[in-house]
Amino acid sequence: MDKETKLKLITACAECMIRHAEELTALDQAIGDGDHGLNMKRGFEALLADATVLSDKPLPDMLKAIGTQLVMKVGGASGPLYGTLFMALAKEIDDTPSLLSASAAFASAIEAVKARGKSELGQKTMLDVLIPVHRVWVTGGGTGLALAAQAAAEATVPMKAIRGRASFLGDRSIGHMDPGARSSQLLIETITTVLGA
Amino acid sequence: MANVGIVIVSHSAKVAEGAADMVRQMVGDEVPLAWAGGNSDGGLGTDVGHILAAIDAAWSEAGVAILVDLGGAETNSEMAIEMLDEARQKRIAICNAPIVEGAVIAATEASGGSPLDIVKQTAEELYPQ
Amino acid sequence: MTAHKASASHEETTRGSALLTNAVGLHARPSVKLTQLAKTYQAIVSVATEPTGPWIDAKSPVKIMRVKAPKGTTLYFEASGEDAVSAVAALVDLVERRFDEAEEEGHG
Numbered sequence: 173m174d175k176e177t178k179l180k181l182i183t184a185c186a187e188c189m190i191r192h193a194e195e196l197t198a199l200d201q202a203i204g205d206g207d208h209g210l211n212m213k214r215g216f217e218a219l220l221a222d223a224t225v226l227s228d229k230p231l232p233d234m235l236k237a238i239g240t241q242l243v244m245k246v247g248g249a250s251g252p253l254y255g256t257l258f259m260a261l262a263k264e265i266d267d268t269p270s271l272l273s274a275s276a277a278f279a280s281a282i283e284a285v286k287a288r289g290k291s292e293l294g295q296k297t298m299l300d301v302l303i304p305v306h307r308v309w310v311t312g313g314g315t316g317l318a319l320a321a322q323a324a325a326e327a328t329v330p331m332k333a334i335r336g337r338a339s340f341l342g343d344r345s346i347g348h349m350d351p352g353a354r355s356s357q358l359l360i361e362t363i364t365t366v367l368g369a
Numbered sequence: 370m371a372n373v374g375i376v377i378v379s380h381s382a383k384v385a386e387g388a389a390d391m392v393r394q395m396v397g398d399e400v401p402l403a404w405a406g407g408n409s410d411g412g413l414g415t416d417v418g419h420i421l422a423a424i425d426a427a428w429s430e431a432g433v434a435i436l437v438d439l440g441g442a443e444t445n446s447e448m449a450i451e452m453l454d455e456a457r458q459k460r461i462a463i464c465n466a467p468i469v470e471g472a473v474i475a476a477t478e479a480s481g482g483s484p485l486d487i488v489k490q491t492a493e494e495l496y497p498q
Numbered sequence: 499m500t501a502h503k504a505s506a507s508h509e510e511t512t513r514g515s516a517l518l519t520n521a522v523g524l525h526a527r528p529s530v531k532l533t534q535l536a537k538t539y540q541a542i543v544s545v546a547t548e549p550t551g552p553w554i555d556a557k558s559p560v561k562i563m564r565v566k567a568p569k570g571t572t573l574y575f576e577a578s579g580e581d582a583v584s585a586v587a588a589l590v591d592l593v594e595r596r597f598d599e600a601e602e603e604g605h606g
Contacts, residue, residue, distance in 0.1 A: 207412075243448060244418045247408050249441050252417060252448040259451075288444060336440075395530045477530045477559040481537025494560045 173267060178227035178234060180366050186220035188362045189213060189355065199351035203338040207248055208351040215246035215254070231269065235262035249336055250352055253289055253298060260284035271314045278306055289335055296331040296338060296345060298352035300324055305360055318361045325349060325357035373479040373488045374401035374427035376435045377472050378420055378442045380413045382406035388436070388469045396476040403427035415442045420449040424461065432460035432485035434492065436472045460485060466492040512541075514575045514586040515549070516593035523568040528597040533559040535592055541579030543589065549574050556589065 189196075189212045197209030218241050219226065226234050235258050243255030264277035282302050286292060293303050301324040308320035326349065333345035336352075375392060379385035385406030392402055403426035408414030420435075427433055437443045443463060450461050462485055464471050475492040483491070518524060524532070536543045536556035544553035547567050553576060554561045567573065573593055577585045592598075 240452065243452065247416050248414060249444070252445055255417075255448065288448065290440075290444075395527045396534070473526070473530065474559045474563075477533055480534055481557065483537075491558070491560060494558075 173231050173269070175227050177366070178231070179223055181363060182219055182223045182226055182238075184362045184366050185359055186216040186223070188358050189216040190220075192355075192358055196351050196355055199349055199354055202348040203333060203341055203345045204351060205248075205337050208250060208355065211246045211248045211250060212355055215242045215251065218245040230267040232262045232265055232267065235259070235265065249289075250298075250355070253285055253352070256284050256288040257281050257302075275306070275309050275314075278302075278309065282306060291335040294331065295334040296328050296350045296353070297333075297335055298350070298356040300328045300331065300350065301353045301356040301360065318364045321357040321360040325353045328353040370482065371429040371431050372400050372482060373431045373475075373485050374403070374429040374433040375472055375476045375479060376420070376423045376427050376433055377402075377404040377406075377468060378415055378423070378435060378446050379404070379406040379438045379468060380415055380442060381438075382411075384438065384468070388472050391469060392472050392476045395473050396480050399480045400476045401427040401429050401433075402476065415445040417445050417449045417452070420446055421452065424449060424453070428457075430460075431479075432462065434475045434479065434485060434488045435461065435463045436466060436468045436475060436492070437463060438468045462486070462489040464489050464492040466495055470495055510578060510582065512577045512582040512586045514590045515572050516575075516590040518567055518569050518571045518573060518593060520596035520599050521569055522599075523571060524562070524565055524573070526563060528599065529562040529565070530559060531597050532589065532592060533557055533562050535588055536585065539577070539579070539581045539585035539588075541577040541582040541585045543575065543577040543582075543585050545589075546574045546576070547571050 193209035193213035195209065196212060197206055200206045200208035219238060226237055229237060239255045239258030239262060242258060243251050246254060260281035261277050264280050265274060282299065285299060285302065289297060291297050291299060293299055301321050304324040305317050305320050308316055328350040329348065330346055332343060333339045333341065338345045377385045377388045385404035389402055389404040403423040405415065405419035405423040408416050424433055435446050437446055446463055450458055464475055471492040474495055475488050478488045478491040520528065533556065543556040545556045545562065546553050547565065554565060556562065575586045575589050
């Protein structure tokens with residue numbers, strides 16, 4: 173992957189997270205501790221500041237560095253979860269991924285997030301976007317991912333949280349979109365737009 | 370051989386520091402000891418960066434036993450461990466024990482020079498699952 | 499005192515006892531001190547609150563804390579191994595020194 177595309181990916185993702193910080197915070201205030209927007213913004217601001225250096229690295233190294241930054245800078249519960257996603261992607265991907273090899277790397281990254289959060293599909297988390305998107309990727313050959321992400325994020329609204337702080341609310345978590353699902357959707361949308369998928 | 374170090378990870382800085390105080394008072398200072406508590410904004414939470422710093426501070430050639438409170442403390446401790454090099458990873462154990470009592474018991478066991486697996490086992494013996 | 503080297507078939511056992519006179523008895527901190535001291539010896543050391551047992555591993559902080567012996571209890575020690583004699587002497591001394599605890603503090 174060329175440097176220009178990598179730079180574009182980092183910049184676009186960071187700008188998107190910064191732009192949606194307030195919306196994510198509002199979602200998190202409804203069912204969590206209200207820090208998701210601010211945490212994500214802080215993490216992606218750090219990536220934006222490092223974007224040139226990061227995009228100079230081969231793809232696996234870049235993803236690993238992004239993961240480390242997100243762990244350290246985002247904090248909360250989502251820092252380690254997003255950090256794990258990127259660090260696990262870094263382990264499996266090469267510098268010139270095909271649609272197929274990237275899909276396999278994505279699958280193992282999803283497994284790593286599951287293990288980190290000790291959660292599964294249907295528990296109102298970011299996995300409820302990542303897993304359906306991966307399914308569409310496998311069956312549809314990499315098209316329609318943004319739409320799938322959007323539908324999946326919306327599908328977390330009626331779900332009841334079982335993991336994380338939202339789970340303390342029990343039934344009261346029903347009726348709100350999961351902030352982690354929303355941020356995952358935004359990232360997938362941005363990435364697919366940049367890559368023209 | 371050095372004694373196993375103890376790291377206390379709580380969502381609350383006060384809980385972590387208080388538990389560390391109890392270890393120091395009851396067990397003494399033959400055991401490397403450090404704590405991490407609260408998020409980077411000073412609120413309740415745990416922070417991987419803080420945990421990594423605590424592991425560094427309590428590092429011992431004999432390894433480090435970590436005591437945690439609620440879910441996120443364990444998740445972030447696991448994350449911190451994975452970010453270390455492999456040689457160190459093998460010498461860190463998260464104890465499945467109550468944070469305060471576990472820290473005191475683990476430190477007591479560690480102060481006698483016991484290896485990491487025994488320190489972990491003793492802390493976990495307190496309230497068998 | 500003469501040190502008796504234990505043979506495989508006949509293990510020498512050293513015994514001793516001391517009265518718990520500190521206000522809170524064998525509470526958390528004295529338990530820690532007792533196990534820490536016991537751990538400094540090679541000998542197998544056991545504690546009991548009756549001369550006939552049941553015997554508890556003096557090097558196990560978890561087991562010692564569960565004894566919860568109050569003030570006025572007699573602690574019995576039994577040790578075997580090369581430094582058994584000094585182990586028992588040191589433990590008896592610790593109890594008699596009231597675990598070096600200041601009496602006005604410590605309820606836990």
